[in-house]
Amino acid sequence: xxxxxxxxxxxxxxxxxxxxxxxxxxxxxxxxxxxxxxxxxxxxxxxxxxxxxxxxxxxxxxxxxxxxxxxxxxxxxxxxxxxxxxxxxxxxxxxxxxxxxxxxxxxxxxxxxxxxxxxxxxxxxxxxxxxxxxxxxxxxxxxxxxxxxxxxxxxxxxxxxxxxxxxxxxxxxxxxxxxxxxxxxxxxxxxxxxxxxxxxxxxxxxxxxxxxxxxxxxxxxxxxxxxxxxxxxxxxxxxxxxxxxxxxxxxxxxxxxxxxxxxxxxx
Numbered sequence: 001x002x003x004x005x006x007x008x009x010x011x012x013x014x015x016x017x018x019x020x021x022x023x024x025x026x027x028x029x030x031x032x033x034x035x036x037x038x039x040x041x042x043x044x045x046x047x048x049x050x051x052x053x054x055x056x057x058x059x060x061x062x063x064x065x066x067x068x069x070x071x072x073x074x075x076x077x078x079x080x081x082x083x084x085x086x087x088x089x090x091x092x093x094x095x096x097x098x099x100x101x102x103x104x105x106x107x108x109x110x111x112x113x114x115x116x117x118x119x120x121x122x123x124x125x126x127x128x129x130x131x132x133x134x135x136x137x138x139x140x141x142x143x144x145x146x147x148x149x150x151x152x153x154x155x156x157x158x159x160x161x162x163x164x165x166x167x168x169x170x171x172x173x174x175x176x177x178x179x180x181x182x183x184x185x186x187x188x189x190x191x192x193x194x195x196x197x198x199x200x201x202x203x204x205x206x207x208x209x210x211x212x213x214x215x216x217x218x219x220x221x222x223x224x225x226x227x228x229x230x231x232x233x234x235x236x237x238x239x240x241x242x243x244x245x246x247x248x249x250x251x252x253x254x255x256x257x258x259x260x261x262x263x264x265x266x267x
Contacts, residue, residue, distance in 0.1 A: 056092075063096045071100045078104060078119070079112035087119050095125045102131040105149075110142040117145065121152040129157045133164045139172075147179040154183040162187055169195050174204040181207055185214040193218060193247055200240035205229070208236050221246065 060067065071093060077086045090097050101123075104116040113135070120128045135141055135149035150168070153161045165187065168180050181199045184192040196218070199211035209228050216222065223246070226239055 060093070060096065063093065063100075067093070068100060071097050072103070075100070075104045075107065075116075076112070078115040079109045083111075083115050087115060087122070090119050091122050095123060095127075098123060098125045098128050102128055105131055105135055110145050113141075113145050114148060117148050117152050121155065124156055126157045126160070129153050129160055132156075133161065136164060136176075137167065143173050143175050146173075147175055150176070150179050151183060154186050158187045159189065162189060162191055165195060166191070169198055174202075174207055177202060177204070178207045178210050181211040181214055184211075185217045188218065190251070197240055197243045197247060200243060201233075201237040203233055205231065205236075215243065219247075219250075 063071065071090070074086050074089060077083065090101055098120065101116055101119060105113055107113065117132065117135070120132065132149040132153040136146050136153065138146065150161070150164070153164070161183075165180050165184060168176055171177055171180075177199060181196060181202075184196050193215065196211045196215045200208050200215075202208045202211070205228070208231075212228060223239075223243065226235070228236075231239075
């Protein structure tokens, strides 16, 4: 019995080894084919049909007397649960509503005035810039409202805001000075570089760091490596002098550059 079992195991082993060697030495044509399951054909779903959407009423080019009164009645609602809806109403009316909207800049409620400034930013009408600058220069106004008015004015009319930036560079609120340091990067004028160099020596470290970042964006000058985050006020004053010396030399070289080419152009 034991011998028969041994012969049986030996026979199965020989058959297994022989089948494995034949499978490995056989040609691809002689090997058994395997079926790979694939996705069966299907019909694409029909295209969805959307109903035609009614177009919104176009904004008027000139507001009637009735629309002006309605716009003035909506001003107090810029602060409240419906403030987003009211902002959308003013944005829909567009630039003709700007003379009415600037009246809210003198209404009580800092949130109301802030939302009015945001609405003027969306409308993007340069006529609102003088009123926005009045808010930015108002020392009795909330700091966040002043800073937002300055930001919006720079976005709408950068060059027109430059005199106000020169005034606010010595403002008593460090938040306003930081706003000046940040917004100068959008006023691509040589005067902005002078303002930023002055802000490098600011008492507040984060104002100085913001001015340094804006200077890099305007001039692409990295300068010597300094530890601005761990700096003292005396160090920042010295580093500001380095920037001023570099900028004066840059302006001098630019003025001395020839206006005409030194050689004739190749035809």
